[in-house]
Amino acid sequence: MAERINTDILVIGGSLAGMAAAITAKEADPETEVTVVEKYTAGYAGKANKGAGIMTMLGDAKPEDYVAYHTKYIGDYLNDQEAQLQYAENLNRGVELLDKWSGGKIDKKEDGSFKTLKWLAQVQGKDENGQFIFDEPDHFPWTLVAIDLDFMVNVRKYAQKAGIRFVDRTGVVDLLLAEGKISGAVAYNIDDGSQTVFQAKAVVLATGSQNYRIMPMWSPGRGEGLAAAFRAGAKFRNCEFGSFYNWISLQNFESSMGVEFALYNDKGENVGLAHTQGEHPDVDQNSLAEWYKQTVAGNGPMHYRQQENPLMPYLMTTLACDDYFHRPFADTFWGSLFFNAYSQQTSDEIVPGLIGEFSGLMVDKDMKTTLDGLFAAGDICYGGSAAAGAVPPPPGRVRGSGLAFAQNSGCIAGRSVSDYVKNAPVCTFDEGDVAKIDERFMKPIKQGGSVKVMDFLPKIHRVMQPLENSLYRKEERLLAALTEIEKLQAELETLKAESAHDLFGCNEIQSMLLCAKLFFTTSLHRKESRGWFLREDYPDHSKELTWYTATPTGEGTDFVVAPMKLPIDRYPNKEAE
Numbered sequence: 001m002a003e004r005i006n007t008d009i010l011v012i013g014g015s016l017a018g019m020a021a022a023i024t025a026k027e028a029d030p031e032t033e034v035t036v037v038e039k040y041t042a043g044y045a046g047k048a049n050k051g052a053g054i055m056t057m058l059g060d061a062k063p064e065d066y067v068a069y070h071t072k073y074i075g076d077y078l079n080d081q082e083a084q085l086q087y088a089e090n091l092n093r094g095v096e097l098l099d100k101w102s103g104g105k106i107d108k109k110e111d112g113s114f115k116t117l118k119w120l121a122q123v124q125g126k127d128e129n130g131q132f133i134f135d136e137p138d139h140f141p142w143t144l145v146a147i148d149l150d151f152m153v154n155v156r157k158y159a160q161k162a163g164i165r166f167v168d169r170t171g172v173v174d175l176l177l178a179e180g181k182i183s184g185a186v187a188y189n190i191d192d193g194s195q196t197v198f199q200a201k202a203v204v205l206a207t208g209s210q211n212y213r214i215m216p217m218w219s220p221g222r223g224e225g226l227a228a229a230f231r232a233g234a235k236f237r238n239c240e241f242g243s244f245y246n247w248i249s250l251q252n253f254e255s256s257m258g259v260e261f262a263l264y265n266d267k268g269e270n271v272g273l274a275h276t277q278g279e280h281p282d283v284d285q286n287s288l289a290e291w292y293k294q295t296v297a298g299n300g301p302m303h304y305r306q307q308e309n310p311l312m313p314y315l316m317t318t319l320a321c322d323d324y325f326h327r328p329f330a331d332t333f334w335g336s337l338f339f340n341a342y343s344q345q346t347s348d349e350i351v352p353g354l355i356g357e358f359s360g361l362m363v364d365k366d367m368k369t370t371l372d373g374l375f376a377a378g379d380i381c382y383g384g385s386a387a388a389g390a391v392p393p394p395p396g397r398v399r400g401s402g403l404a405f406a407q408n409s410g411c412i413a414g415r416s417v418s419d420y421v422k423n424a425p426v427c428t429f430d431e432g433d434v435a436k437i438d439e440r441f442m443k444p445i446k447q448g449g450s451v452k453v454m455d456f457l458p459k460i461h462r463v464m465q466p467l468e469n470s471l472y473r474k475e476e477r478l479l480a481a482l483t484e485i486e487k488l489q490a491e492l493e494t495l496k497a498e499s500a501h502d503l504f505g506c507n508e509i510q511s512m513l514l515c516a517k518l519f520f521t522t523s524l525h526r527k528e529s530r531g532w533f534l535r536e537d538y539p540d541h542s543k544e545l546t547w548y549t550a551t552p553t554g555e556g557t558d559f560v561v562a563p564m565k566l567p568i569d570r571y572p573n574k575e576a577e
């Protein structure tokens with residue numbers, strides 16, 4: 001017999017966005033029952049504690065200046081400037097709240113104020129010794145704080161004290177609808193496969209983005225929440241922006257920042273420097289495309305001369321050094337990672353590695369999805385919120401925005417869902433729907449397939465990873481990639497499962513293929529190059545500023561793509577003619 005859990009609010013995903021939503025909703029009304037269901041163990045799971053622990057803060061900058069800079073140099077006018085202003089206004093408060101929830105894990109000065117770090121300023125040129133000269137570090141209208149990487153354990157303790165219930169090692173596979181509104185979810189224990197059915201007045205989805213399991217540190221993002229929202233009928237937006245790449249050492253598989261300063265082709269020519277001119281707050285998409293152009297021109301393999309990277313001393317003395325930020329756990333982790341990676345490196349060959357970060361679940365400024373009773377927060381809806389514009393989700397372009405957006409959007413979702421449940425009835429779903437979900441999830445055990453999950457996965461990687469498919473795009477390549485993804489969808493019946501672990505693997509594969517289909521299809525619709533979206537066949541901006549939405553038809557993984565005009569007339573920052 002399946003376990004049944006009734007709750008007012010169900011939060012799916014127990015990393016930063018989910019915790020922020022749960023804590024905010026519980027503190028808004030302590031009488032409300034709030035339950036967090038997490039596939040692994042909340043407090044340890046997710047990406048929030050696997051990163052560098054750098055979080056954006058506004059500091060003394062003005063929210064309007066943040067929006068103006070971001071719109072012009074990062075979002076490329078495709079951002080919802082009102083949503084982004086709300087985000088900028090909340091940044092400082094978000095840091096204060098996270099410090100409180102985590103028991104003071106954000107590093108501070110002796111006087112108790114936050115220790116802040118200005119992000120790297122722009123290169124102005126070189127001095128007589130050939131060293132890069134950077135301009136003043138107050139160039140960017142934001143600052144950064146640093147948090148130690150074990151902070152989520154304390155956040156969980158804080159949430160538990162507030163009376164929030166946790167259900168760990170339980171993965172949600174589908175949402176339940178009743179009378180046209182979201183009314184719960186069906187989940188399975190990841191160890192023994194036992195079923196839990198949640199009944200809730202409202203649900204917050206905070207299950208992170210889709211990372212296709214290519215880069216090891218990004219593996220928590222497997223897109224099952226995105227796929228569950230799609231199957232329930234939720235609308236998506238900006239799906240074509242889910243392809244962030246990092247520079248990766250081919251030898252140690254570690255990522256590097258600032259590679260464009262020291263990117264060489266095999267003829268010994270520096271081909272990256274040209275892409276460091278102008279405003280580049282972070283990884284430059286055109287230098288990644290340059291890697292592809294040089295390689296197809298026969299000038300590869302490509303090399304990264306790390307000793308020439310002017311950012312390297314800076315990174316080593318801030319992110320991985322106790323002298324700057326005092327973060328014992330982060331220092332040990334990053335210190336040994338850098339040490340192991342670079343001390344044993346004998347080859348400088350560099351390649352782009354797909355991180356992905358597909359995050360197209362559409363939400364409005366209140367973090368409401370298009371489905372009644374369904375809210376979202378964090379990486380799952382970073383692109384779908386349109387707050388950031390023509391940019392893939394973190395860490396692309398503004399370091400620290402992943403944690404900041406998760407915290408920020410979680411708080412907004414928590415307030416919205418708390419208001420919503422005050423007047424929401426408990427709706428009883430159809431037991432037949434639970435049975436149908438069970439049938440779908442269990443199918444790989446019964447279908448008699450022979451292909452293991454780990455043998456299927458590389459077939460997806462071969463389509464997603466190539467830069468010429470997922471970043472520097474062209475119609476014929478996009479069509480070929482889409483055909484390949486649809487072929488793989490038809491091969492799902494060959495998957496084999498023998499355990500709960502395998503079943504989740506199969507569910508993840510289905511989710512990856514759905515995200516890939518959304519990504520390639522919407523990429524075909526955007527006939528321009530803008531921000532992180534590059535088309536070899538459409539190198540310029542188009543005149544119209546358009547978002548593209550994808551609405552499920554209810555037939556399998558089919559959807560309809562439609563343009564959605566930006567209300568640019570309402571926004572303060574406009575693209576020059």
Ligand SMILES: Cc1cc2nc3c(=O)[nH]c(=O)nc-3n(C[C@H](O)[C@H](O)[C@H](O)COP(=O)(O)OP(=O)(O)OC[C@H]3O[C@@H](n4cnc5c(N)ncnc54)[C@H](O)[C@@H]3O)c2cc1C
Binds near residue numbers: 379
């Ligand atoms: C290596 C690395 C470095 C980074 N560095 C930084 C940095 O320095 N600064 C910064 O701001 N950002 C950084 N980021 C990004 C940042 O970690 C994310 O933006 C942030 O964690 C997003 O939080 P989230 O709660 O939305 O999603 P996640 O942290 O991805 O959490 C999603 C949670 O949902 C759970 N879940 C997934 N599916 C299900 C399911 N079906 N049922 C139940 N639970 C489910 C997952 O297990 C997970 O716990 C980094 C990320 C990585 C991987």
